Amino acid sequence: MIRRSRGLVGRDDECRVLDDVIEAVRAGESRALVVHGEPGIGKSALLRHLVTRAGELRILATTGRPSEAELPFAGLHQLFGTMTERIDRLPVPQRNALQVAFGLREGDPPDRYVVSLGVLGLVAELARECPVLCVVDDEQWMDRATVLTLTFVARRMKSDAAAVVFASREGREEFQGLPTLVLSGLSAHHARELLDSVMTGPLDPSVRHQIVTETHGNPRALLDVARGVGPAELAGGFRFPGAVPLSPPIERDYRRRLDALPPSARQFLLLAAADPVGDPTTLWSAAARLGLELPALTPALASGLISLGARVEFRNPLARSAVYRAAGLVARREVHDALAAVTDPSSDPDRRAWHRAHAADRPDEDAAVELERSAGHARSRGGLAAAAAFLRRAAELTADPSLRTRRLIAAAEASRDAGGHEAALVLLDTASMRPLDDEHAARVMRIRGIIAIEQHRRVDGVELLLGAAARFGPDHAADARATALEALVGTFWDAKPHDPLFAKAAASVADLVRGSRAPSTLTDLLLEGLYVRIVDGFAAAAPLLRRAVDRLVTAAPTDRWQVFGANRLFLMLAEELWDEDAMGVLATRQVVVCRRDGALAALQQALNYSAFHRMHEGDFLAAAALIEESHTVAAVSTGRTNRHVEVVLSAWRGDESRTPKLSAEVRQPVLEGRGTFGFCADYADAVLANALGRFDVALAAAKRAFDYDQRIVASMVVSEIIDAASRTGDVDALRSVRDWLAERVAATPRPWNFGLHERCLALLSDDDRAEAHYQESIAQLSTTRARLEIARSQLLFGEWLRRRGRRGDARRYLREAHQTFHALGSAGFAGRAARELQATGDATIRAAESGHPSLTAQEAQVAALAGAGLTNPEIGARLFISPRTVQYHLRKVFLKLGITSRAQLAQALPPEAAGLGDLGGRRRLEPA
Numbered sequence: 001m002i003r004r005s006r007g008l009v010g011r012d013d014e015c016r017v018l019d020d021v022i023e024a025v026r027a028g029e030s031r032a033l034v035v036h037g038e039p040g041i042g043k044s045a046l047l048r049h050l051v052t053r054a055g056e057l058r059i060l061a062t063t064g065r066p067s068e069a070e071l072p073f074a075g076l077h078q079l080f081g082t083m084t085e086r087i088d089r090l091p092v093p094q095r096n097a098l099q100v101a102f103g104l105r106e107g108d109p110p111d112r113y114v115v116s117l118g119v120l121g122l123v124a125e126l127a128r129e130c131p132v133l134c135v136v137d138d139e140q141w142m143d144r145a146t147v148l149t150l151t152f153v154a155r156r157m158k159s160d161a162a163a164v165v166f167a168s169r170e171g172r173e174e175f176q177g178l179p180t181l182v183l184s185g186l187s188a189h190h191a192r193e194l195l196d197s198v199m200t201g202p203l204d205p206s207v208r209h210q211i212v213t214e215t216h217g218n219p220r221a222l223l224d225v226a227r228g229v230g231p232a233e234l235a236g237g238f239r240f241p242g243a244v245p246l247s248p249p250i251e252r253d254y255r256r257r258l259d260a261l262p263p264s265a266r267q268f269l270l271l272a273a274a275d276p277v278g279d280p281t282t283l284w285s286a287a288a289r290l291g292l293e294l295p296a297l298t299p300a301l302a303s304g305l306i307s308l309g310a311r312v313e314f315r316n317p318l319a320r321s322a323v324y325r326a327a328g329l330v331a332r333r334e335v336h337d338a339l340a341a342v343t344d345p346s347s348d349p350d351r352r353a354w355h356r357a358h359a360a361d362r363p364d365e366d367a368a369v370e371l372e373r374s375a376g377h378a379r380s381r382g383g384l385a386a387a388a389a390f391l392r393r394a395a396e397l398t399a400d401p402s403l404r405t406r407r408l409i410a411a412a413e414a415s416r417d418a419g420g421h422e423a424a425l426v427l428l429d430t431a432s433m434r435p436l437d438d439e440h441a442a443r444v445m446r447i448r449g450i451i452a453i454e455q456h457r458r459v460d461g462v463e464l465l466l467g468a469a470a471r472f473g474p475d476h477a478a479d480a481r482a483t484a485l486e487a488l489v490g491t492f493w494d495a496k497p498h499d500p501l502f503a504k505a506a507a508s509v510a511d512l513v514r515g516s517r518a519p520s521t522l523t524d525l526l527l528e529g530l531y532v533r534i535v536d537g538f539a540a541a542a543p544l545l546r547r548a549v550d551r552l553v554t555a556a557p558t559d560r561w562q563v564f565g566a567n568r569l570f571l572m573l574a575e576e577l578w579d580e581d582a583m584g585v586l587a588t589r590q591v592v593v594c595r596r597d598g599a600l601a602a603l604q605q606a607l608n609y610s611a612f613h614r615m616h617e618g619d620f621l622a623a624a625a626l627i628e629e630s631h632t633v634a635a636v637s638t639g640r641t642n643r644h645v646e647v648v649l650s651a652w653r654g655d656e657s658r659t660p661k662l663s664a665e666v667r668q669p670v671l672e673g674r675g676t677f678g679f680c681a682d683y684a685d686a687v688l689a690n691a692l693g694r695f696d697v698a699l700a701a702a703k704r705a706f707d708y709d710q711r712i713v714a715s716m717v718v719s720e721i722i723d724a725a726s727r728t729g730d731v732d733a734l735r736s737v738r739d740w741l742a743e744r745v746a747a748t749p750r751p752w753n754f755g756l757h758e759r760c761l762a763l764l765s766d767d768d769r770a771e772a773h774y775q776e777s778i779a780q781l782s783t784t785r786a787r788l789e790i791a792r793s794q795l796l797f798g799e800w801l802r803r804r805g806r807r808g809d810a811r812r813y814l815r816e817a818h819q820t821f822h823a824l825g826s827a828g829f830a831g832r833a834a835r836e837l838q839a840t841g842d843a844t845i846r847a848a849e850s851g852h853p854s855l856t857a858q859e860a861q862v863a864a865l866a867g868a869g870l871t872n873p874e875i876g877a878r879l880f881i882s883p884r885t886v887q888y889h890l891r892k893v894f895l896k897l898g899i900t901s902r903a904q905l906a907q908a909l910p911p912e913a914a915g916l917g918d919l920g921g922r923r924r925l926e927p928a
Helices: 012-026 043-054 074-080 084-088 092-101 112-129 144-156 188-198 205-215 219-226 231-237 248-259 263-274 280-289 294-302 317-326 329-342 349-359 365-380 384-396 401-417 421-431 438-454 458-472 474-492 500-514 522-535 538-554 566-576 580-597 600-616 620-636 644-652 658-671 678-692 695-707 711-728 731-747 751-764 769-781 787-803 807-824 827-839 857-867 872-879 883-897 902-908 911-918
Strands: 002-004 031-036 058-063 132-137 162-168 180-182 306-308 312-314
Touching: 012 031, 012 043, 012 132, 012 162, 012 180, 031 043, 043 058, 043 132, 043 162, 043 883, 058 074, 058 112, 074 092, 074 112, 074 144, 084 092, 084 112, 092 112, 112 132, 112 144, 112 162, 132 144, 144 162, 188 205, 188 219, 188 872, 205 219, 219 317, 248 317, 263 280, 263 294, 263 312, 263 317, 263 329, 280 329, 294 306, 312 317, 329 349, 349 365, 349 384, 365 384, 365 401, 384 401, 384 421, 401 421, 401 438, 401 600, 421 438, 438 458, 438 474, 458 474, 458 500, 474 500, 474 522, 474 566, 500 522, 522 538, 522 566, 538 566, 538 580, 538 731, 566 580, 566 711, 580 600, 600 620, 600 644, 620 644, 620 857, 644 658, 644 678, 644 827, 658 678, 678 695, 678 711, 678 827, 695 711, 711 731, 711 751, 711 787, 731 751, 751 769, 751 787, 769 787, 787 807, 787 827, 807 827, 857 872, 857 883, 857 902, 872 883, 883 902
Parallel strands: 002 180, 031 162, 031 180, 058 132, 132 162
Antiparallel strands: 306 312
């Protein structure tokens, strides 16, 4: 039976064939299958899927190797050579034959038929204990004796619970009569999806079409095209033609074929290789400009390297790369110059600029201007890295020193925005090789300061930013104020109590603040608000900060992520103002904008803050998915993963073994002076200790976190101080927090801070007034989305009622608290509530079953995105994983949920996972 694929990126049809094999073996039947296809078509990937799906089956696997192809029975030895005890139990002729074949004893070359019977007996014995799956990859390099033996076994297995599956490039005679699954290339549609999922930047649709056509839907060929292609090679979406890596033997073979051609044919092939879209009209026009006539085409076509039709196509993308790499620099420039001359500047300005960039051998201002314009186009399409590459090349082609410096700085800024800190610093070093005027010096200092803070060199970064703000001068007042704002944001982050940097920053920006008659722009509001926050305190700054947050919430996302630390600042302000609605809007918006603009460094932070907000709402699954995505973004951008949000989530989940490890991991770089967010480790320690009833530990940790006066956790860590101080009898700590909350309530009256203030008043009351305060705390918090805080007030009220002997009343509140904590996944606090319930005499409490299978964070997000209609490549692009990994997670989800199709996901997903498809906004890939 021959089955042909229908080109799904995930090979769904083929996977179903392999799944049928597994199910048959599990049912006690025998199966054989040959997976056949050209190199790179996906045979090994399907075998890996087969092994993954095999689960409890006994896996016997072997892979052919060219170095062992001449060694008889080498593959069999890999499969069965260690089973000496089982071999000893075979009939004597079979036992002797296998022992000789495996070199366990001396003797004449064994009879292959007897060896085959022995292997058949071994498989049958193994299958009686457990179903067996025998997998043979790269059969074309397997020794013939092994292949003949295993095909013999595959044909003669009868009622054994066993399967033999081969992956082979060739349809050999040995496989005659065995079921065969023939793999063909992916369809153009799914090949485009696969290519898009692995490219490092946006790709021009015409270039994508050319690549898909030349790879003929071969997955490995598509991946080879993308491998090693960085942002510089993708500037403007046009892939550098020599970027595809070639092995030395392949490159030598192509060079021999090229050397046999006349010079005019080689130049025609080079011209075709340099054109990224294969347009015949453009190619003929450029050929005419080079003086190439029709006779040059004949030997080029006869070489078999290209074909000419509606498009000019290379037979293989490796051939395109080999032709381009074989040419000298001068020859390459000639063909790019010809292509630039015939490319229409009005209809295709970016491709013209790309060709001019490759053709230039000296400064060329016209080309530089075109490149600068194309950088703007690339930026608007979310290609910050491509914009940086265009700007860098524009600077290289610029003769005017001042203009060259400006373009180098612009390229550095784009590189920084895209997460390329080291590349940005190199560009800044280059720009600084000549004396800089005040404006350029200020811009260089500003970018260096931003990078320093992002690299956790806070003091250096703030001082650079303050210096830059002072150097901009009156002609660039807006830049000076924006840079001063960035400096103030940097002072707040990870600051110590009474940090002298606060006073220094405030003194440095005082003139800028006083020079503004009335704050009108968003930058003015934020700058003055933070300045007043440092100098006069929260209450004085609250009205200004309130106006700024209101403007932020109603403003449309800007076209560019301009303000350093904007995501830190926005969330900090919304949290300090106790405005959870603004927190939600701003957290989600920043993820959307960072994704849209390709600002990976900022995206990593935005995802973490969005996770913190979801955690505040008690949506642990959403928070975990965002954290996991932030780690993935870090791996492909800055390479620095911070666990500061993850450790807090782990604490809320009550993970006693993992939280201390994560806490130490967060603290270590802070102790070494190369990290930040150490206060989050203290906050996490306080949460976990309160959940477990270790109130003295919780109070010490919470005080450390609170003393940092961090905006991002201050309003949350007070809850830990209230809880721990009330149980340790630290009345002074309770009163201090009460006064702190009273100031916040007066300046920003919100149900959230009202609720915590009432809770604190309840714990400080010794009489019946406490009950009214508890009830008011619960009532106020119930109007918010802070489900954890609602449950905390219910828990403390229930504990208070129990200590006064009102067990019946206590049970009501303790049950509600327990149900909330358990439903949210806060195991530590759920356990504390359960212990209190048991102390009331409630013998019915037990850990309730969730009713839903346990999905990991990434499984839940993949499933939610699939349920929302995204394809595997779209999900992979969103989560920075491969479509193959997406398919792997989906199959695990299907098994856990007991479903068979995506259409069933919406009904089968647990409620807490259903909303993950919209975390930070969906981003669908544009159709080609």
